[in-house]
Amino acid sequence: MASIDFRQEAESLFEYTQALRRDFHQHPELGFQEHRSAGIVARELRSFGLEVTEGVGKTGVVGVLRGGHPGPTVLVRADMDALPIQEENDAPYASQNPGVMHACGHDGHMAMALTVAKILAAHREAVQGTVKFVFQPAEEGLGGAEGMIEDGVLEGVDYALAMHLWNERPVGWIGATDGPAMAAADSFQVRIMGKGGHGALPNLTEDPVLAVAHVVTALQSVVSRHVPPLEAAVVSVTVLQAGTAFNIIPPEARLEGTIRTFAPEVTREVRHRFIRTVHGVAQGLGCRAEVDLNPLTPAVINDTRLAALVRTQAAALFPEATIVSDHRTMGSEDMSLMMYDIPGCYFFIGSANPAKGLDASHHHPRFDFDERALSIGVAVMAASVAAVGQEADG
Numbered sequence: 001m002a003s004i005d006f007r008q009e010a011e012s013l014f015e016y017t018q019a020l021r022r023d024f025h026q027h028p029e030l031g032f033q034e035h036r037s038a039g040i041v042a043r044e045l046r047s048f049g050l051e052v053t054e055g056v057g058k059t060g061v062v063g064v065l066r067g068g069h070p071g072p073t074v075l076v077r078a079d080m081d082a083l084p085i086q087e088e089n090d091a092p093y094a095s096q097n098p099g100v101m102h103a104c105g106h107d108g109h110m111a112m113a114l115t116v117a118k119i120l121a122a123h124r125e126a127v128q129g130t131v132k133f134v135f136q137p138a139e140e141g142l143g144g145a146e147g148m149i150e151d152g153v154l155e156g157v158d159y160a161l162a163m164h165l166w167n168e169r170p171v172g173w174i175g176a177t178d179g180p181a182m183a184a185a186d187s188f189q190v191r192i193m194g195k196g197g198h199g200a201l202p203n204l205t206e207d208p209v210l211a212v213a214h215v216v217t218a219l220q221s222v223v224s225r226h227v228p229p230l231e232a233a234v235v236s237v238t239v240l241q242a243g244t245a246f247n248i249i250p251p252e253a254r255l256e257g258t259i260r261t262f263a264p265e266v267t268r269e270v271r272h273r274f275i276r277t278v279h280g281v282a283q284g285l286g287c288r289a290e291v292d293l294n295p296l297t298p299a300v301i302n303d304t305r306l307a308a309l310v311r312t313q314a315a316a317l318f319p320e321a322t323i324v325s326d327h328r329t330m331g332s333e334d335m336s337l338m339m340y341d342i343p344g345c346y347f348f349i350g351s352a353n354p355a356k357g358l359d360a361s362h363h364h365p366r367f368d369f370d371e372r373a374l375s376i377g378v379a380v381m382a383a384s385v386a387a388v389g390q391e392a393d394g
Contacts, residue, residue: 031138071129
């Protein structure tokens, strides 16, 4: 497939990609509720002549493209769900669903993946191997990848590829990281239980509010004093709840948050120190603690050979682009589960344009991106899928 100009093909289909993206953006759906989106995805894949299965992992869609030559099976994944955010943009394609918004770029991911499928289907006789297009529900912390895996989406897959529009970098930037690219994620919920009473008589209580305040402060030492300085970790308390009235010391307080790490040994140490710190501080202040620590996703770890392949294709298609091999983020992704035992690459496509005001961060109510990034993502993904088949055959 070396003779195919994937950049030209992607750019010639820009209006198709843009129209899909804007339609998805106008009609966002939360995790496991992506019925309309899934219907459009299935319709488009069938129109390209792919074998389509719906209802995978509840609302997921899988389209299989069988190439004209033997080769590996490459999985291409796009996420479909939106977020519970009220959009604040006034674009003509702004969300029509109150309180729901595509604030992370998944609308673009679906549109790009469908365009890749359209391009490769038009050249199916030249495709080496099989391409499995996976449109996943519920990426935003609801276990969408797990459901699709349980339904067998990884059966027969040799390699896995996925991409993310990235508003932390401008259009024309492409990141395909060697090794760890996104962090492992845990969530935690902590209850601090003491003895409530009158706010004017604190000596008769064991104050859980005081204890939870000290716990939050002490948790800042988990990373600063127990993680090697050249490693990375985050412990963030994001929820604090306690009390009902100004003159009542409550019987309990609670906190929630997240832990992010890359290296497994760091993950183990941070979890151990977290639990030990919470119990120790609570006990020292006359209270007791219950800790619920929930591993969510492992780190996204790219296969270095596939990451190099993506960078090579990106450089050939976009010699003017800035292409990096070392971009990491503490954000997490359940694509890591699909790549856990399968060589894969999760790469980033810069999508911000500050001059046009298109640089709000992901999950912000004013999130939007420069749609020129769509064609870049389509070209890089299509070329990378083709290159994986050629390299495996060679």
